[in-house]
Amino acid sequence: QKEVEQDPGPLSVPEGAIVSLNCTYSNSAFQYFMWYRQYSRKGPELLMYTYSSGNKEDGRFTAQVDKSSKYISLFIRDSQPSDSATYLCAMTGGNEKLTFGTGTRLTIIP
Amino acid sequence: GAVVSQHPSRVICKSGTSVKIECRSLDFQATTMFWYRQFPKKSLMLMATSNEGSKATYEQGVEKDKFLINHASLTLSTLTVTSAHPEDSSFYICSARSGSKNIQYFGAGTRLSVL
Numbered sequence: 073q074k075e076v077e078q079d080p081g082p083l084s085v086p087e088g089a090i091v092s093l094n095c096t097y098s099n100s101a102f103q104y105f106m107w108y109r110q111y112s113r114k115g116p117e118l119l120m121y122t123y124s125s126g127n128k129e130d131g132r133f134t135a136q137v138d139k140s141s142k143y144i145s146l147f148i149r150d151s152q153p154s155d156s157a158t159y160l161c162a163m164t165g166g167n168e169k170l171t172f173g174t175g176t177r178l179t180i181i182p
Numbered sequence: 183g184a185v186v187s188q189h190p191s192r193v194i195c196k197s198g199t200s201v202k203i204e205c206r207s208l209d210f211q212a213t214t215m216f217w218y219r220q221f222p223k224k225s226l227m228l229m230a231t232s233n234e235g236s237k238a239t240y241e242q243g244v245e246k247d248k249f250l251i252n253h254a255s256l257t258l259s260t261l262t263v264t265s266a267h268p269e270d271s272s273f274y275i276c277s278a279r280s281g282s283k284n285i286q287y288f289g290a291g292t293r294l295s296v297l
Contacts, residue, residue, distance in 0.1 A: 104284045104285075106285065106286075108288070113273070113291070113293065114290055114291060115186075115188070115275045115277075115288035115289050115290045115291040116226070116275070116288045117288070118285065118286075118287060118288075121285055160225065160226075162286075164284050166284055169216075169228060169231070170228075170284075170286055172225045172226055173225065174224075174225045175225050177223075
């Protein structure tokens, strides 16, 4: 079993729809949770950062962490074609190394 | 967010030559930087962790004599691919860790093609 599981997709949704991206993990030591967006042939860009459990909202993006279920989510509201990218979840327990999900390829259809 | 600059973005070289990639944190000091390799449609694979002023820590299976890492200052780390071969062709990405939040900020990546 991988430490972090993420549905690789691909996921295609119409413009304006709400997108839900998810990761599950097995290591209960993870405390820091991140979502990165990666466009083709570019480096990952930090979207959201959450420490421990809870919700965090930034514009059209909402990150949720449920440590009891070892489950994290990223919601994208009013999705735009520019949101088409690969989304990577990442997490760490504080030992500096990040553990990544495999990434979900998302396409927003105009 | 913090800015990490990586150069060059693209390099094509002949087999047997060495290539140096630079990673700079522009607006913060990074005691720790990381080097990753990414294959097409795959997630990031950590190659090594670089701490300022000390030797890099390499992941299992990564040849330290092949991939030389130097972290001479709090804002600069370099990766040198020595005697590059076609199998070294890949997308290399650096990141820098900011402060105590365990957040890594990534460079734009370097696409290396060895002919």
